[in-house]
Amino acid sequence: xxxxxxxxxxxxxxxxxxxxxxxxxxxxxxxxxxxxxxxxxxxxxxxxxxxxxxxxxxxxxxxxxxxxxxxxxxxxxxxxxxxxxxxxxxxxxxxxxxxxxxxxxxxxxxxxxxxxxxxxxxxxxxxxxxxxxxxxxxxxxxxxxxxxxxxxxxxxxxxxxxxxxxxxxxxxxxxxxxxxxxxxxxxxxxxxxxxxxxxxxxxxxxxxxxxxxxxxxxxxxxxxxxxxxxxxxxxxxxxxxxxxxxxxxxxxxxxxxxxxxxxxxxxxxxxxxxxxxxxxxxxxxxxxxxxxxxxxxxxxxxxxxxxxxxxxx
Ligand code: GDP
Numbered sequence: 001x002x003x004x005x006x007x008x009x010x011x012x013x014x015x016x017x018x019x020x021x022x023x024x025x026x027x028x029x030x031x032x033x034x035x036x037x038x039x040x041x042x043x044x045x046x047x048x049x050x051x052x053x054x055x056x057x058x059x060x061x062x063x064x065x066x067x068x069x070x071x072x073x074x075x076x077x078x079x080x081x082x083x084x085x086x087x088x089x090x091x092x093x094x095x096x097x098x099x100x101x102x103x104x105x106x107x108x109x110x111x112x113x114x115x116x117x118x119x120x121x122x123x124x125x126x127x128x129x130x131x132x133x134x135x136x137x138x139x140x141x142x143x144x145x146x147x148x149x150x151x152x153x154x155x156x157x158x159x160x161x162x163x164x165x166x167x168x169x170x171x172x173x174x175x176x177x178x179x180x181x182x183x184x185x186x187x188x189x190x191x192x193x194x195x196x197x198x199x200x201x202x203x204x205x206x207x208x209x210x211x212x213x214x215x216x217x218x219x220x221x222x223x224x225x226x227x228x229x230x231x232x233x234x235x236x237x238x239x240x241x242x243x244x245x246x247x248x249x250x251x252x253x254x255x256x257x258x259x260x261x262x263x264x265x266x267x268x269x270x271x272x273x274x275x276x277x278x279x280x281x282x283x284x285x286x287x288x289x290x291x292x293x294x295x296x297x298x299x300x301x302x303x304x305x306x307x308x309x310x311x312x313x
Contacts, residue, residue, distance in 0.1 A: 003185040003217075004029045007198025008047040009064035010224055010231070011191030012054035014302075015125060017295030018189075019055070021303065024124035028181050032193070033110065033129045034137035034166060034201030037149050039087055040078060042097040043104055046149070047198065048114050048129055049096055056121035064232075067092040086154040111175045128181075130202045133172035137197050138165045139238075148197055157234045161241040164196055169204040182211040187306045190221035192287065192298075194230075195254035196238040203258075212258050218309040220261040220302050222287055223248040227267045231288065247271060252280045260309040263287060263302050281309055 002022065004015060006029045018027055035046045046065065053059045053067055060066040070090030079085040089097065096117065103113045109132040118127045139151040141159035151157060182188065193199050203209055212219060224230055225239075225247055236246045244250035248264040252275045261281040264271060265288070272282040283305040289295045 001181070001185055002027050002187045002189060003181050004189045004191050005193075005199055005202050006031045006047065006051055006191045007193030008032070008035070008050040009054075009233075011047075011193045011198070012051045012059070012064075013289045013295055014189075014191045014222065014298060015051065015055060016292070017289065017297070017299035019125060020292065020296040021299045024055075025126075028126040028128060030128050030130055030175075030178055030181070030202060031114075032198045032201050033131060034135055034197060035148055036134065036136065037087070037147055039089070039097075040083055041101070042094070043101045043110075044087070044089070044097050045100065045110070045114075045129070048110075048117075048127065049093070052114070052118050052121060052123055052127055055118075055123045055125055055127075058121065066090050087149060109175075111177075128175050128178060130175060130178065130208075131172045131205055132175050133168065135169050135172045135201055135205070136167050137201055138167050139163075139197075140165065152234055157237065161237045163241055164200065164238060166201045166204040169201070170206065172205055174205045174208055178205075179207050179211045182208070182215055182217075185215060185217040187303065188212060188215060188217045188219045189302060189306070190219065190255060190259070192222040192224040192231075194224065194233055194235045194238065195244070195251060196235070196242055199254070200242075209258065218260045218306040218313075219255070219258055220263070220306045220309065221251070221255060221259060222263040222298060222302060223251040223265065223268065225251050225268075226265040226287060249274050249278075252278055261305040263298065263305060281305060281312070283308075 032047045060068045070092045100113050110129045137148040138145050140163040248268040248271045252262045263283045269284050285301045
C-alpha cells in the first residue's frame with residue numbers, strides 16, 4: 001500500500017502517473033486541507049477537489065483546477081447580488097461545495113464526504129483529507145496575516161511573505177486512519193507539491209511526523225523546484241520565507257529527518273552531491289509531467305528509488 005501526501009495540481013498529476021504503474025486501490029492520497037475556505041457560506045476544499053476531479057478525468061486541464069466545460073452563471077449572479085467575486089467558482093464546482101456543506105451540516109465528517117465524492121465520481125484511489133478539523137494556512141505578509149487563498153488568489157501573491165502559520169494544528173487530529181495508514185504503508189511518497197503550504201500543513205498535525213519516522217517504509221519525494229524555480233505557483237517566496245533555498249536542495253531540506261530519497265530533474269543533476277551529503281538518495285530523470293508518459297515515468301522512477309532505499313537499509 002502506498003500513501004501519498006498530497007497538495008493539489010502537482011500531486012494530482014503525479015497520482016495520475018502512479019495509477020498507471022500500480023493498482024489504484026493500493027494508493028491512498030492524504031490531501032492538504034489547509035487551503036479550505038468558507039465562501040458564500042459554502043465549505044470549499046480546493047486540493048481535495050483537484051485530486052478527486054483530476055483522477056475522475058473531469059478536471060479543466062488548462063487551468064489545473066475547476067471542472068472541464070464548466071460555466072459561471074451562478075458566480076455572475078452572486079457578484080450581481082453583492083457577493084465577493086475574487087475566488088472563481090464554476091457552476092459544477094459549486095455543486096460540489098453545496099453538497100459538501102450540506103453533508104457536513106447533516107453531521108458527516110469531511111473524510112466521509114471526500115470518500116462519498118470519490119465513489120460518486122468513480123475514483124478508485126482512496127482519498128482522505130489530512131484532518132476533519134479546520135487547520136487554515138495563514139500567510140504573514142507585510143500587510144498583515146491573511147488566509148492562504150487571500151494571499152494567493154485575492155492579492156495575487158503580491159505581498160511580501162514573512163512567515164506561515166497552520167492555525168489550530170496543535171488541537172487538530174489527523175483524519176481517522178491517517179496515522180495507521182502511514183504506519184502500515186509499504187511506501188510513503190511526498191508528492192511534488194508546495195512544501196510550505198501543501199505538505200507543511202499535513203506534517204504540522206500531531207503525530208504525523210512521528211508516524212512517518214517510526215514507519216519502516218521508505219519516504220521519497222520529487223522536487224517541485226526545477227532549475228531553481230517552481231514549475232508553477234508561489235513556492236519561491238514561501239520557501240524563502242521559511243528559510244529554504246529555492247532549489248532541489250531546498251526541496252530535500254524541507255523534509256529533513258523524514259526523507260530517504262528524492263527524484264530531481266535532469267537539469268539539476270549537478271545538485272545531487274549536495275543532496276546526498278544530507279543523507280538523502282537521489283534519482284535523476286525528466287520530472288516535468290507533460291503528458292501520461294512523463295507522469296508514468298516519474299511514478300516509476302520514484303518507486304524504483306523507494307526500492308533502492310529499502311534494499312540499502
Ligand atoms: P497546487 O498548489 O494546487 O498547484 O498544488 P501542489 O502543491 O500539489 O503543486 C504545486 C507544486 O507542484 C509547485 O511547486 C510546482 O512547482 C510543482 N509541480 C507542478 N507540476 C509539476 C511537474 O510537472 N513536475 C514537477 N517536478 N513539479 C511540478
